[in-house]
Structure formats: structure tokens, C-alpha cells
Amino acid sequence: MRATLIYGAGDVRIGDVPDPELRQPTDALVRVLRACICGSDLWPYGSKAPVEHGDRIGHEFLGVIEEVGSEVSGFKRGDVVVAPFVWSDGTCDFCREGLQTSCRHGGTWGRDGVDGGQGEAVRVPQAQGTLVKLPVGEESALLASLLSLSDVFPTGYHCAKTAGVNPRTTVTVIGDGAVGLSAVLSAKRLGAERIILMGRHKDRTDLGVEFGATDVVAERGQEGVERVKELTGGDGTHTVLECVGLEAALDTAFAVVRAGGTISRVGAPQYRQVSFGFPDFLRNITLTGGVAPARAYIEELLPDILDGRIEPGRVFDRTVRLDGVPDGYRAMAEREALKVMIEP
Amino acid sequence: MRATLIYGAGDVRIGDVPDPELRQPTDALVRVLRACICGSDLWPYGSKAPVEHGDRIGHEFLGVIEEVGSEVSGFKRGDVVVAPFVWSDGTCDFCREGLQTSCRHGGTWGRDGVDGGQGEAVRVPQAQGTLVKLPVGEESALLASLLSLSDVFPTGYHCAKTAGVNPRTTVTVIGDGAVGLSAVLSAKRLGAERIILMGRHKDRTDLGVEFGATDVVAERGQEGVERVKELTGGDGTHTVLECVGLEAALDTAFAVVRAGGTISRVGAPQYRQVSFGFPDFLRNITLTGGVAPARAYIEELLPDILDGRIEPGRVFDRTVRLDGVPDGYRAMAEREALKVMIEP
Numbered sequence: 118m119r120a121t122l123i124y125g126a127g128d129v130r131i132g133d134v135p136d137p138e139l140r141q142p143t144d145a146l147v148r149v150l151r152a153c154i155c156g157s158d159l160w161p162y163g164s165k166a167p168v169e170h171g172d173r174i175g176h177e178f179l180g181v182i183e184e185v186g187s188e189v190s191g192f193k194r195g196d197v198v199v200a201p202f203v204w205s206d207g208t209c210d211f212c213r214e215g216l217q218t219s220c221r222h223g224g225t226w227g228r229d230g231v232d233g234g235q236g237e238a239v240r241v242p243q244a245q246g247t248l249v250k251l252p253v254g255e256e257s258a259l260l261a262s263l264l265s266l267s268d269v270f271p272t273g274y275h276c277a278k279t280a281g282v283n284p285r286t287t288v289t290v291i292g293d294g295a296v297g298l299s300a301v302l303s304a305k306r307l308g309a310e311r312i313i314l315m316g317r318h319k320d321r322t323d324l325g326v327e328f329g330a331t332d333v334v335a336e337r338g339q340e341g342v343e344r345v346k347e348l349t350g351g352d353g354t355h356t357v358l359e360c361v362g363l364e365a366a367l368d369t370a371f372a373v374v375r376a377g378g379t380i381s382r383v384g385a386p387q388y389r390q391v392s393f394g395f396p397d398f399l400r401n402i403t404l405t406g407g408v409a410p411a412r413a414y415i416e417e418l419l420p421d422i423l424d425g426r427i428e429p430g431r432v433f434d435r436t437v438r439l440d441g442v443p444d445g446y447r448a449m450a451e452r453e454a455l456k457v458m459i460e461p
Numbered sequence: 462m463r464a465t466l467i468y469g470a471g472d473v474r475i476g477d478v479p480d481p482e483l484r485q486p487t488d489a490l491v492r493v494l495r496a497c498i499c500g501s502d503l504w505p506y507g508s509k510a511p512v513e514h515g516d517r518i519g520h521e522f523l524g525v526i527e528e529v530g531s532e533v534s535g536f537k538r539g540d541v542v543v544a545p546f547v548w549s550d551g552t553c554d555f556c557r558e559g560l561q562t563s564c565r566h567g568g569t570w571g572r573d574g575v576d577g578g579q580g581e582a583v584r585v586p587q588a589q590g591t592l593v594k595l596p597v598g599e600e601s602a603l604l605a606s607l608l609s610l611s612d613v614f615p616t617g618y619h620c621a622k623t624a625g626v627n628p629r630t631t632v633t634v635i636g637d638g639a640v641g642l643s644a645v646l647s648a649k650r651l652g653a654e655r656i657i658l659m660g661r662h663k664d665r666t667d668l669g670v671e672f673g674a675t676d677v678v679a680e681r682g683q684e685g686v687e688r689v690k691e692l693t694g695g696d697g698t699h700t701v702l703e704c705v706g707l708e709a710a711l712d713t714a715f716a717v718v719r720a721g722g723t724i725s726r727v728g729a730p731q732y733r734q735v736s737f738g739f740p741d742f743l744r745n746i747t748l749t750g751g752v753a754p755a756r757a758y759i760e761e762l763l764p765d766i767l768d769g770r771i772e773p774g775r776v777f778d779r780t781v782r783l784d785g786v787p788d789g790y791r792a793m794a795e796r797e798a799l800k801v802m803i804e805p
Contacts, residue, residue, distance in 0.1 A: 211720065216745060219720040279747070376555065376563040382742070389738035393748070394730045401560060401751030403623070407742045 120236025122171025137240035142188040145244030147180040173227035175235025176202040177267035198248040201411035202268040207246020215413035261430030270429040273299025275409035280356040280381035284308035292360035293321040295432040295456040305329025364388040381406035433458040464580025466515025481584035486532040489588030491524040517571035519579025520546040521611035542592040545755035546612040551590020559757035605774030614773040617643025619753035624700040624725035628652035636704035637665040639776040639800040649673025708732040725750035777802040
């Protein structure tokens with residue numbers, strides 16, 4: 118079959134790889150209907166050292182069950198399913214607690230003999246714990262929003278949930294990428310009435326306003342901090358959703374969080390040290406978040422999508438076929454596209 | 462009147478200071494029945510630059526109302542009261558939220574014309590918001606435990622509460638000082654069934670066991686980490702209560718916290734940077750805590766002390782008169798005493 122391979126920084130190609138087949142009785146085979154490119158795929162796209170044989174890539178997909186192993190129940194050929202961005206058994210203590218990203222028998226797509234998501238098909242390990250059946254057909258108009266359940270939307274939701282967003286909390290969202298916009302939508306869904314979105318790309322923050330942002334701060338650094346302070350009577354907001362992952366974004370988060378408040382971060386940290394000493398100790402600041410256990414949130418978020426109450430799939434502003442994937446990476450890296458969907 | 466003055470590192474003296482008197486209609490005058498020396502008083506005792514006129518010190522006390530200003534209601538001459546370690550108005554938004562340490566009109570004892578706690582009497586600003594009336598007489602046998610409500614016990618309790626300790630969470634307490642032992646007692650009170658106390662002073666950890674610790678780990682550093690891992694099937698504990706404030710203690714906290722877990726710190730951080738990058742992001746670790754709003758917890762904890770269910774005052778292992786305060790500082794600094802009570 119054909120799948121996406123990354124050979125190094127800036128070098129993504131479509132190539133032939135072995136057709137997946139069942140290996141364990143807990144596996145399922147899924148033909149991919151939709152996949153997408155993640156902001157985190159841009160880290161290797163920006164810096165990966167060259168490799169001779171390309172590595173598989175992609176961890177967000179939605180597809181149709183082709184075949185299931187003998188120990189997989191509840192799924193049959195033809196079911197449309199979505200896969201979260203890690204696979205997990207669904208039965209260990211971490212999975213039962215809703216922290217499937219720490220599953221004792223789970224793992225990552227595109228590694229150790231497991232297919233990446235950006236291809237024609239995927240062998241899904243621990244299929245019963247990993248996959249969620251979607252009550253739609255292959256031609257559903259909801260596929261984009263349903264695909265967002267694989268990663269980007271639950272990542273924004275994890276950010277808002279772990280920050281403790283509720284109707285009484287004011288919110289700052291840092292970052293107008295697809296995760297930041299998903300965090301806005303999530304904060305709105307959790308009842309926040311004041312959502313300040315910090316971002317400087319007008320087309321993106323415009324979508325953020327449609328998702329529920331009440332204020333947009335386009336300024337960055339100290340200017341941006343002062344603007345948020347102005348908007349909040351000098352105090353900052355109860356919660357800050359840090360959706361970038363760079364040190365400067367986290368510095369901004371500490372500067373705009375109200376005393377007693379919580380910063381949640383879901384942007385993969387591109388730093389090792391956090392400036393978090395005595396002054397923020399005196400202010401009782403909490404730093405939480407982390408990689409999102411998307412699987413934990415899918416059942417909760419699904420009905421809103423099926424009912425049309427929310428459209429998280431609007432973060433996809435371009436769709437490509439497999440051949441267009443390399444250009445999709447380029448477009449996202451150059452911020453020409455917000456998030457690229459793949460229809461293999 | 463006589464009060465404690467600090468002239469520099471290692472130089473604490475008792476001296477004469479002006480008798481306090483009401484200055485604002487919101488003030489009260491309190492004659493001190495009991496005060497004490499805090500672990501945090503040892504920071505200036507260890508490193509303060511010399512000053513010509515000594516600075517006032519002490520922020521934990523319990524006493525008798527001598528006089529109240531015209532705007533203070535609910536208190537009268539003769540009432541026994543405890544003061545938390547910051548004063549606060551009790552009416553601003555932060556106070557109403559239970560974050561009195563960020564009160565918009567509050568402040569710190571021993572500064573800006575406000576008396577320190579280690580003296581014969583104190584002018585209490587914002588008395589109505591600050592003080593809590595105690596239903597006991599001046600000779601009560603409970604005074605030590607009631608004094609602990611001023612700082613050390615609510616500090617341990619804040620640590621356990623913000624960490625989310627409950628009957629389903631395992632707990633590691635780092636530090637066998639008075640705050641660490643108070644954290645053990647607090648975790649027990651919140652229902653924790655497994656409380657691992659890390660400390661190497663046997664007399665202190667023995668009290669920790671009486672307070673509820675189920676395991677004691679005397680080893681430090683990597684050895685201590687391995688011991689906690691052994692005790693928890695390799696996982697670490699759901700919550701870690703960091704009651705020291707040094708970088709090494711925080712490093713230990715990150716090493717023994719279970720994936721998805723929470724570290725709460727109440728030891729004043731003697732560091733600026735926290736190693737909290739990608740690996741702990743992948744494990745969804747939360748870092749919370751901060752300076753304890755003691756005032757927020759006093760009403761909740763008081764009944765257990767009055768009923769004799771808990772005896773947090775057992776952390777006081779020495780009592781001195783005012784003249785003995787300098788030697789009390791020395792004894793605590795040399796770890797000869799755990800926590801010194803003052804009976805002026």
C-alpha cells in the first residue's frame with residue numbers, strides 16, 4: 118500500500134510499504150478514510166536528521182474496519198471508527214483512570230512495526246481499547262469534525278479540563294493554531310463567558326471568535342501581557358491555556374495568570390526548565406496539562422458533533438490526496454494552511 | 462513592651478519596642494499568649510545581612526483581645542483568638558475565594574509598622590477578617606494545637622488539599638520537619654490509606670508514624686527514590702507533598718510521582734527554575750501548591766482539635782519564655798528542636 122514516509126527535515130514522500138495484516142488476536146485492520154497532519158509532525162519536518170529508509174509518520178486517522186482479530190469484540194467489517202493518537206488496551210489501571218497515554222500496554226503509531234496514520238491502511242493494536250465506533254457512513258458530512266476527535270480537539274479539551282475551566286473562570290488561550298482554536302471551543306463548551314485569545318493571524322483568530330473567543334489580543338510579549346491585564350482589571354485570568362509549547366508562550370502564561378490560577382499546557386514543551394520560583398509560589402499558581410489522553414474524551418465530545426452543536430473540524434482548511442501530503446507539510450510549515458486533512 | 466528583633470544572620474535579641482496601640486478603626490490589640498518560631502524564620506536567621514536597628518520577626522501567634530477598633534465587630538476584650546500568618550480583610554474577592562494570602566488589603570506581620578508575632582502584644586490590622594475566635598480560656602491545654610492553626614498545620618493541610626489527597630490516592634511526604642509532619646496528619650485526615658514519609662530524623666519520623674505515616678523512607682536522593690518505587694510497584698504515588706523547598710527535594714518529588722499525579726509544594730522555593738519539560742509533560746504531571754492561605758482552613762480544622770481527634774501541636778517539642786527565644790532559634794537551626802513554642 119502507499120503511505121507517508123519522512124526521510125529528514127523538509128523531506129516527506131509517499132512510498133510503497135507492506136500491506137498491513139493482523140498479527141495479534143487483539144489487532145484490527147482499518148482502511149483510512151481521513152487522516153491529517155499535526156502541528157507536532159512539523160517538529161521532525163523541521164529538524165529530523167536524514168535517514169536512508171524513510172520513517173512512517175502520522176497519528177490521526179478515521180477509517181473503516183476491514184478485519185478484526187479473534188479477541189476483538191464490538192467491531193465488525195464496515196464499521197466507521199476513529200483512532201486516538203496513541204493506542205491503548207482500555208483495561209489497565211491507567212486506561213480505567215482516563216490516562217490512556219500512560220497505558221501499560223499501549224504505544225505510538227508509526228513505530229515498532231505499527232503503521233503510521235498517513236497512509237491507506239493501518240494495523241491497529243489493542244483495537245478494542247483503542248477504537249471508537251462512529252454511527253455514520255463513509256460519506257458522512259461530519260468526517261472532518263469526527264477526525265478532529267483523534268487528537269486536536271481532545272487536546273484542546275484536555276487543556277481546558279485540566280485547567281479547571283468552568284462558567285466562573287476567565288480564560289486566556291495562548292496560540293491561534295488548530296490546538297489553540299480547539300481550546301477556545303472547549304472553554305466555550307465548558308461554560309466560560311470570557312475567553313481571551315492571543316494570536317496574530319487574523320484569519321485564525323476570526324475562526325477563534327466564531328468558536329467563542331470574546332477578545333482577541335494580537336500583540337505579543339510584554340505588549341500582549343499588558344493588553345490582557347488591561348482587559349482583566351490588572352489581574353489576569355483564572356485559567357491560561359498554553360497551546361504553543363515554546364518557552365516564550367509559557368512565560369506569557371505566567372505573566373497573565375491571576376493569583377490562585379492555573380496554567381495548563383498542551384503544546385509539546387520545547388524547553389526543559391520552567392521559571393517557577395518564589396514569586397509564583399506566593400501567588401499559588403498551578404502548572405498542569407500534558408499530552409492529552411484523547412481516548413478519554415471521545416465519548417463525551419461525540420454527541421455534540423453528531424448533533425451539529427459544535428464543528429471542531431473547521432480547523433481543517435485544506436484537503437489533499439496522498440500525493441499532496443508533501444505539499445501539505447510545506448503549507449503548514451509556512452503557515453499557509455492551518456491544518457491539512459488527507460483523503461487517501 | 463518586649464519583642465524579638467533580628468539584627469542579622471545568627472543574631473536574634475529581645476528588646477524594647479513601642480507599646481502597640483490602635484491606629485485604625487479596623488485594628489485590634491492582642492496580648493500574646495503563645496507564639497512560635499517558623500522554619501521560614503530560619504532563612505533570615507541563616508543569611509540576613511546585618512542591620513543597625515533590629516527588624517521585628519515572627520508571624521504565628523495566639524492571644525487575648527485587649528481592645529478593638531470601632532469597626533471591628535464579633536470580638537470583645539478577653540476573647541482568645543488565633544491569627545493566621547498573614548492578615549487580610551476577609552471581604553475582597555481573593556479572601557472570599559479562600560486565597561487570603563493574596564488579599565487586596567492584606568499584609569505581613571513585622572513590617573511597615575505592624576508588629577511581629579514574637580513579642581508581648583500585637584496590633585492586628587483588619588482584625589475582623591484576620592482573627593478567629595477560639596472557644597477556650599487562657600489556660601486551655603489545647604493552646605499548642607490551636608497555635609498550630611496559625612501556620613504550620615494549615616500549611617501541611619494546604620499541601621494535601623491542593624495535591625488532591627483523598628482515600629483513593631497514595632501519598633509521599635517529602636520532609637520530616639514540622640510542615641512535613643503536619644502534611645502527614647493532613648493526608649491522614651483526608652482519608653489517605655498509604656502515606657510514605659521521607660525523612661532521616663528518627664524522632665521526627667516516629668511522630669510522623671503516630672500522625673499516620675504507613676512507611677518511612679530514611680534514604681535520600683536516588684536511593685530514596687528507588688525505595689519509594691519499590692514500595693509502590695515501580696509506579697510512585699498519586700500525590701507528592703513537597704515540604705522542604707530545596708531543589709533536591711523537588712527533584713525527588715518528580716522522581717516519585719506516578720504518571721497523572723500531582724506534586725504540591727509548600728516549602729518556600731529556594732530555587733528559580735524547575736526541571737519540568739517533555740518527559741513529565743508526557744506523564745501528565747501537575748505542580749501545584751504555594752504559600753498557604755491558613756485563614757481559609759481554620760474553621761474547618763478547629764473542631765477536630767477541640768474534640769481532641771487530632772493533636773497537631775505535638776510538633777512543638779520545646780517551650781521558651783521571651784528571654785529564651787534566641788536560644789530557640791539556635792536550637793531549631795541546629796535541628797536540636799523540631800519547633801519551638803514561645804510563652805511570652
